[in-house]
Amino acid sequence: PFEDELVTYNNDLYGISVLPPRWRKCYFATGESMDMALSKLFVQEYFPETARQDALEMLTQIRQQLNSSIHSRSWMDGATKIKAVAKLDHMFLEVGRPSKWPPSAFETYEQWGGINTRRFFDNVVATNSYDVQKTIARLGRPIDRRRWGSSSCTDVNSYYSRKVNGIFIPAGILQAPFYSPTQAVARNYGSVGCICGHEMTHG
Numbered sequence: 001p002f003e004d005e006l007v008t009y010n011n012d013l014y015g016i017s018v019l020p021p022r023w024r025k026c027y028f029a030t031g032e033s034m035d036m037a038l039s040k041l042f043v044q045e046y047f048p049e050t051a052r053q054d055a056l057e058m059l060t061q062i063r064q065q066l067n068s069s070i071h072s073r074s075w076m077d078g079a080t081k082i083k084a085v086a087k088l089d090h091m092f093l094e095v096g097r098p099s100k101w102p103p104s105a106f107e108t109y110e111q112w113g114g115i116n117t118r119r120f121f122d123n124v125v126a127t128n129s130y131d132v133q134k135t136i137a138r139l140g141r142p143i144d145r146r147r148w149g150s151s152s153c154t155d156v157n158s159y160y161s162r163k164v165n166g167i168f169i170p171a172g173i174l175q176a177p178f179y180s181p182t183q184a185v186a187r188n189y190g191s192v193g194c195i196c197g198h199e200m201t202h203g
Contacts, residue, residue: 003019006019007019026120029120029124031152031154033123033124033127033128033131034104034107034127035104035150035151035152035154036098036101036102036104036105036148036152036153037104037105037106037107038152038154039097039105039152039153039154039170039171040097040101040105040153042153042154042171042172043096043097043153043171046171046175047096047097047153047171047174047175050181051096051174051180051181052095052096052097052171052174054181055095055096055169055174055179055188055192056093056095058185058188058189058193059093059095059167059169059193059196060093062189062193062196062197062200063088063091063093063200066088066197066200066201067085067088067089070084070085070088071085087165087203088200088203090165091165091166091167091200091203092145092146092164092165092166092167093166093167093169094146094148094166094167094168094169095169095174096153096169096170096171096174097153097170097171098146098147098148098153099146100146102147102148103134104130104134107130109123109126109127109130111129111130112125112126112129112130113126114126143164145164145165145166146164146166148168151168151170152170152172153170153171153172154170154171154172155170155172155173156170156172156173156175156178157170157172157173158170158173158192158195158196158199159199160199160200160202160203162202162203165203167196167199167200167203169192169196169199173192173195174192177191178191178192178195179191179192
């Protein structure tokens with residue numbers, strides 16, 4: 001009955017008249033509750049370190065060009081240019097994956113009964129309990145500027161965080177056709193390079 005009402009709600013609000021298949025619901029539930037564990041598996045399989053270093057080099061070059069562009073802007077006064085360049089210099093790039101995998105990437109949830117392939121509800125309770133404990137543990141502690149938060153390495157997206165002055169570029173978007181170490185360099189710059197250059201301008 002609840003799912004029937006959910007179909008009606010989604011249809012009225014979004015025009016979606018059918019529920020997603022169960023496999024799709026399970027996929028997104030896993031990605032949301034075990035994002036870093038799933039991210040680690042994805043990166044190991046689809047984003048080798050060589051691809052990460054190539055992408056990092058491309059993005060570093062884009063940042064250098066933005067730096068040069070700031071210096072040539074006639075509408076910016078000298079003091080503003082100095083501050084803009086300093087902020088750009090301190091902008092960090094998290095490319096493909098976290099610079100250091102967080103503990104959640106290795107968590108087994110044994111404290112809450114572990115993960116069981118036949119008990120979905122218990123798995124949700126275990127992963128949520130871990131998230132609550134982890135969140136409370138961060139209170140009063142120094143900010144980890146490179147923490148990925150709710151973002152996952154499987155996301156086909158990138159974003160700039162003004163809170164920490166950093167750009168996060170998941171491995172999910174560093175895949176063909178957006179990016180590939182084997183395709184033309186111009187194509188990489190024109191696709192994902194353009195997207196990430198845009199994110200830099202948010203800073």
